[in-house]
Amino acid sequence: MSRIHDALKRAEQERSTSTGTHVEPSFDQPEFQPDRVTAVPPGAGMMSNTGGGLSYESLLARCPQTEWAPDARTMLFFDNNDSRVGAEEFRTLRSRLYQIREKIQLKNVMVTSALPKEGKSFVAANLAQVMVRQHGRRVLVIDGDLRNPGMHRHLGAAQTPGLAEYLLGECDEIAALQRGPMENLFFMPAGRAAGSAPELLSNGRLKILLQRLEPLFDWIIIDTSPVIPVSDSTLVASLCDGILMVVRSNVTPSDMARRAREEFPDKLLLGVVLNGTQSGAVARSKYYYGEAVSSKV
Ligand SMILES: Nc1ncnc2c1ncn2[C@@H]1O[C@H](COP(=O)(O)OP(=O)(O)OP(=O)(O)O)[C@@H](O)[C@H]1O
Numbered sequence: 001m002s003r004i005h006d007a008l009k010r011a012e013q014e015r016s017t018s019t020g021t022h023v024e025p026s027f028d029q030p031e032f033q034p035d036r037v038t039a040v041p042p043g044a045g046m047m048s049n050t051g052g053g054l055s056y057e058s059l060l061a062r063c064p065q066t067e068w069a070p071d072a073r074t075m076l077f078f079d080n081n082d083s084r085v086g087a088e089e090f091r092t093l094r095s096r097l098y099q100i101r102e103k104i105q106l107k108n109v110m111v112t113s114a115l116p117k118e119g120k121s122f123v124a125a126n127l128a129q130v131m132v133r134q135h136g137r138r139v140l141v142i143d144g145d146l147r148n149p150g151m152h153r154h155l156g157a158a159q160t161p162g163l164a165e166y167l168l169g170e171c172d173e174i175a176a177l178q179r180g181p182m183e184n185l186f187f188m189p190a191g192r193a194a195g196s197a198p199e200l201l202s203n204g205r206l207k208i209l210l211q212r213l214e215p216l217f218d219w220i221i222i223d224t225s226p227v228i229p230v231s232d233s234t235l236v237a238s239l240c241d242g243i244l245m246v247v248r249s250n251v252t253p254s255d256m257a258r259r260a261r262e263e264f265p266d267k268l269l270l271g272v273v274l275n276g277t278q279s280g281a282v283a284r285s286k287y288y289y290g291e292a293v294s295s296k297v
């Protein structure tokens with residue numbers, strides 16, 4: 001049985017022993033390892049020019065800072081309180097991703113799950129924040145859920161213009177980007193909800209967008225629609241280096257999680273984030289390695 005299946009099985013076992021609703025996230029993994037993180041090539045040297053005329057400096061100049069009002073209950077890193085429940089676990093997830101990046105090309109990370117409301121946007125937004133908390137790291141988080149945009153609510157940011165408008169050819173990438181209060185954290189909201197999401201996501205412009213923005217950032221985190229109801233995330237996956245699959249403890253039926261996992265090639269699956277588990281009084285999340293990574297380590 002694959003390690004992803006093992007992880008899902010463990011998640012299933014935890015569902016049966018879990019005692020109540022979650023409050024905050026965390027990941028049950030060893031301590032954050034800054035030595036491993038700092039050993040990773042930062043990619044900073046790649047960031048001055050894209051060849052298409054867009055540089056990080058011009059991005060900063062052309063994309064003024066906007067006001068955000070992040071949801072204090074779920075956005076863990078805006079208040080500079082490093083002891084929030086769950087913050088350490090996101091650091092561990094960050095550390096894991098850097099370890100994986102020592103083995104494979106990894107910049108565009110898609111976050112998805114089987115069903116709605118499992119915590120995709122929560123995980124994607126907090127992952128982007130914890131990445132950018134490391135000095136000098138530049139991170140873009142994209143709300144790729146064109147049918148049911150939600151990340152702008154977590155971040156307290158404007159919904160439009162965003163990815164939909166860019167894919168429709170109504171604006172350029174700069175107009176679709178926002179720069180919030182956290183240094184080096186950029187956000188591209190989904191834009192106005194689009195019924196034609198599959199057509200937009202496969203019209204070729206998303207690939208161009210990523211090609212233009214990749215050289216400017218250390219990480220691009222892409223939030224997506226749930227896998228089972230709609231096929232949009234498989235379109236996005238084809239442009240990403242890896243996938244994190246969110247499973248919500250006590251909520252996601254294991255057969256749904258398995259079906260979702262089977263939509264993607266093994267080599268893209270980085271691991272499973274088990275979100276909202278309970279441990280005594282503290283709700284937790286866990287991160288499990290996926291088989292793609294372990295087979296390359
Ligand atoms: N670990 C957690 N602790 C506390 N609240 C959480 C946690 N995970 C998710 N939530 C909350 O659960 C709700 C759903 O989360 P989120 O919006 O991230 O899910 P989603 O998978 O992106 O949903 P959708 O499929 O609708 O986009 C939100 O209100 C979010 O704040």
Ligand SMILES: [Mg+2]
Nearest residue numbers: 120121145150
């Ligand atoms: Mg969402």
